[in-house]
Amino acid sequence: MRFLIVHNAKAGFGSDAIFAFERALLKGGDECVMRVIGDTLPSLDALSDAEDFDRVIVSGGDGTETSMLYQLRNRAVRTCIFPSGTANLLFANLGNAPEPSAIARACRAGRTALCDLGEISWTDRQGERRTRGFSLMSGTGYDADIMRAALPNKQAMGEAAYFFAALTNPRPTVLSFRIKVDGKSYERNGIACLVANNAMMQGDIEIVPDSRMDDGLLDVIVLETSDAAQLLRPLAAGILDPSGHSVGRPFIENFQGRHVKVATSTPVPMQIDGEVISSQINSYEARVLERANELIVDRMSRYAKDGEETREETGEMAFPDA
Numbered sequence: 288m289r290f291l292i293v294h295n296a297k298a299g300f301g302s303d304a305i306f307a308f309e310r311a312l313l314k315g316g317d318e319c320v321m322r323v324i325g326d327t328l329p330s331l332d333a334l335s336d337a338e339d340f341d342r343v344i345v346s347g348g349d350g351t352e353t354s355m356l357y358q359l360r361n362r363a364v365r366t367c368i369f370p371s372g373t374a375n376l377l378f379a380n381l382g383n384a385p386e387p388s389a390i391a392r393a394c395r396a397g398r399t400a401l402c403d404l405g406e407i408s409w410t411d412r413q414g415e416r417r418t419r420g421f422s423l424m425s426g427t428g429y430d431a432d433i434m435r436a437a438l439p440n441k442q443a444m445g446e447a448a449y450f451f452a453a454l455t456n457p458r459p460t461v462l463s464f465r466i467k468v469d470g471k472s473y474e475r476n477g478i479a480c481l482v483a484n485n486a487m488m489q490g491d492i493e494i495v496p497d498s499r500m501d502d503g504l505l506d507v508i509v510l511e512t513s514d515a516a517q518l519l520r521p522l523a524a525g526i527l528d529p530s531g532h533s534v535g536r537p538f539i540e541n542f543q544g545r546h547v548k549v550a551t552s553t554p555v556p557m558q559i560d561g562e563v564i565s566s567q568i569n570s571y572e573a574r575v576l577e578r579a580n581e582l583i584v585d586r587m588s589r590y591a592k593d594g595e596e597t598r599e600e601t602g603e604m605a606f607p608d609a
């Protein structure tokens with residue numbers, strides 16, 4: 288088999304788990320190309336010949352992985368997500384077993400799920416139209432403030448940085464949002480309006496229940512609170528009831544759709560998958576890229592379809608050594 292690993296060595300805490308993965312992955316007769324992305328090798332160049340490989344492994348944090356998935360959209364490349372970042376929320380949402388050897392086994396076995404990607408567009412301060420892919424949550428408001436406050440600590444504290452930052456900003460601005468979902472208009476007051484392709488955050492908490500990245504729909508999430516103390520209620524509900532099916536989510540309203548437009552009363556910060564986009568923006572548009580990526584899943588993943596176990600999955604060998 289031919290493998291391509293595209294690895295961001297600067298991701299997370301500089302973990303070398305990718306090398307344990309590579310060791311577990313390769314068998315006699317295989318060929319493996321590893322490209323380390325950085326200033327001299329942008330990820331765009333690293334993926335230009337992705338179709339020439341049986342599997343492409345994208346290794347990094349959520350940001351790197353998402354930009355690679357966006358480049359691989361609709362290219363029918365069997366893609367394996369390898370978690371090398373601090374939070375690895377995309378990998379957590381996919382639900383594969385995290386051990387490098389288990390990921391290697393799933394990668395060889397080649398079971399895949401067709402997954403959606405989000406695409407978000409906005410106009411920057413210079414008046415230029417910009418577009419990016421997202422795999423988790425993006426949007427405007429308080430959430431972007433949390434991310435901005437968390438950034439200096441993100442490397443050292445990992446995901447705990449976000450909660451720390453939330454508690455240092457007890458009085459977020461209440462905004463009025465004009466929201467259009469597949470042509471239907473809503474007006475809501477709240478502190479953030481997000482679009483989600485995946486709605487599970489740190490601690491396995493689902494911000495809204497039943498969000499999936501294979502249903503061809505984005506979730507629109509409005510945080511209709513006016514202070515951080517109220518924001519703690521849905522967070523607490525999330526801890527008591529991670530799936531959101533029994534307690535529900537106080538102060539959170541959600542819609543689903545394929546095409547979403549959000550405008551705010553005043554310019555506000557925007558974040559894309561946890562990264563704050565510096566410009567203050569008035570509006571954004573998001574759409575779902577349905578079944579854009581063919582992602583490797585193991586049998587335990589919530590995205591695995593039923594079917595026969597393959598030899599690689601059971602660990603049985605085709606030609607066992609005598």
Ligand SMILES: [Mg+2]
Binds near residue numbers: 483499501503506
């Ligand atoms: Mg969905």
